[in-house]
Amino acid sequence: MASSTIELAAPDVIAKYEVVIGLEVHVQLATNTKIFCSCPTSFGAPPNTNVCPVCLGLPGALPVMNRRAVELGSQAAISLHCNVNPFSRMARKNYFYPDLPKGYQISQFDQPLAEHGFLDITVTPEGEPAYKKRVGITRLHLEDDAGKSLHDGSFKDMDRYTYIDLNRSGTPLAEIVSEPDMRSSDEAVAYLTELKQVMQYINASTCDMEKGHLRADANVSVRLKGAEKLGTRAEVKNLNSFRFLKAAIEFEVARQVAIVEAGGKIHQETRLYDTESGETVGMRSKEQAHDYRYFPEPDLVPVRVSEKWREQLRAELPELPFDRRARFINDYGLREYDAQVLTATRDMSDYYEQAAKASEDPKGTANFVMGDLMGALKGEGKEISESPVPPEHMGELATLIKRGEISGKLAKEIFVKMFAEGTRPSVIMERDGLKQISDTGAIEKIIDEVLAANPKQVEQYKSGKTAVAGFLVGQVMKLSKGQANPGTVNEMLAKKLA
Numbered sequence: 001m002a003s004s005t006i007e008l009a010a011p012d013v014i015a016k017y018e019v020v021i022g023l024e025v026h027v028q029l030a031t032n033t034k035i036f037c038s039c040p041t042s043f044g045a046p047p048n049t050n051v052c053p054v055c056l057g058l059p060g061a062l063p064v065m066n067r068r069a070v071e072l073g074s075q076a077a078i079s080l081h082c083n084v085n086p087f088s089r090m091a092r093k094n095y096f097y098p099d100l101p102k103g104y105q106i107s108q109f110d111q112p113l114a115e116h117g118f119l120d121i122t123v124t125p126e127g128e129p130a131y132k133k134r135v136g137i138t139r140l141h142l143e144d145d146a147g148k149s150l151h152d153g154s155f156k157d158m159d160r161y162t163y164i165d166l167n168r169s170g171t172p173l174a175e176i177v178s179e180p181d182m183r184s185s186d187e188a189v190a191y192l193t194e195l196k197q198v199m200q201y202i203n204a205s206t207c208d209m210e211k212g213h214l215r216a217d218a219n220v221s222v223r224l225k226g227a228e229k230l231g232t233r234a235e236v237k238n239l240n241s242f243r244f245l246k247a248a249i250e251f252e253v254a255r256q257v258a259i260v261e262a263g264g265k266i267h268q269e270t271r272l273y274d275t276e277s278g279e280t281v282g283m284r285s286k287e288q289a290h291d292y293r294y295f296p297e298p299d300l301v302p303v304r305v306s307e308k309w310r311e312q313l314r315a316e317l318p319e320l321p322f323d324r325r326a327r328f329i330n331d332y333g334l335r336e337y338d339a340q341v342l343t344a345t346r347d348m349s350d351y352y353e354q355a356a357k358a359s360e361d362p363k364g365t366a367n368f369v370m371g372d373l374m375g376a377l378k379g380e381g382k383e384i385s386e387s388p389v390p391p392e393h394m395g396e397l398a399t400l401i402k403r404g405e406i407s408g409k410l411a412k413e414i415f416v417k418m419f420a421e422g423t424r425p426s427v428i429m430e431r432d433g434l435k436q437i438s439d440t441g442a443i444e445k446i447i448d449e450v451l452a453a454n455p456k457q458v459e460q461y462k463s464g465k466t467a468v469a470g471f472l473v474g475q476v477m478k479l480s481k482g483q484a485n486p487g488t489v490n491e492m493l494a495k496k497l498a
Helices: 067-079 185-201 242-261 307-315 321-332 336-342 346-357 362-380 391-402 408-421 425-431 440-453 455-462 466-479 486-497
Strands: 017-028 091-094 104-107 114-123 131-144 148-152 161-165 172-178 214-224 234-239 269-274 279-285
Touching (some): 067 114, 234 279, 321 362, 336 346, 362 408, 455 466, 466 486
Antiparallel strands (some): 017 172, 148 161
């Protein structure tokens, strides 16, 4: 953590306290147009060009609900085990902010799209055993996004300038509000990671954090361990990376504990995380619901999701990552860690699934996908969807090893050519003479040559220095150009030396 001018509590003092964290996550839904108008949601256009009277909030402009936003929001809610309400209503949330031209946000208040869900997470603290936890989800509601403020200068710079780009104004958001169930920055990161994965699996959002498609607000409070009453929370806004989320929470915990230990009081406020200093900085006092003067949006009819429509949306959902992980472990005998890696993205899990179905050795296929293939793709700066090796070829490579037609060493040599050429492994094996030698007569001839060329090592073996057998095996493999069956070599060599 960066050095700070704010007094921070030491780790041993923090250990006396329990941290309470809830996250409000804003997910930009993957619609082609904005939530209440037909302006495009595409990223990268010149500032203030993807705008119209509706998203600029001009007098007389009337919003129209984007049906696709309701569908994606409902599918996100179903995937998070929420109840999608048959009736929900949009509301005006009134506040002034430079990048909010209407002077209010169209959101949902007392009648949200969905409520009462949960997300199961796996937490892996550094140096400690992994554990599972369930985090409750209070609600998922729809709203329009504000524009973007571009700041020139640091938070503490008196000559700081702010520029406004309204291209993002009116893009559709699903705000997902968790229960205050998380007790560490590790749990918060695990929750956001799992949430991002689910949203990407169902194509509800790209969740590109660099483009602001996934942003988290962290509500953080502390209380002495054993206390029942929650402490006063501070909200850290607009955290757009896992690293910043973790750092901001840890700084805020140390700040709050130091204040409480000194006899001070925590003020309920909204804070920002300064990535340069590594500190959270006060932004404004935290508003209550009545400060926003919510009232039903008069220009939009209520949202009604029938049971038939809801079930249709449920049927369109793909297998979710937590379900796929469990199935990979059960069907393919994978370790939990391997299943997590292979379900990190939908493209990755689809690739492995096809490769495993084409293979006689799903575990071996998993090792090649996670190791050789992912390493080669990373070296080329490519995604799994851009792999020059079709999944069926990866499955065939593992099958050739399983059948004993090639060794692991030969498989790696063949893979390099597969990646470069896109050719089937069996074709490369036959074409380049890389098939494993299992013929005992041919192997015996090679062993005899090695023993004749290394009488000193043979004598050492017979005098009790059996470790020298490894050297002799290596010489046999070298002479056979790595093609001799290692198991057969070890077995025959042991008989020759007996």
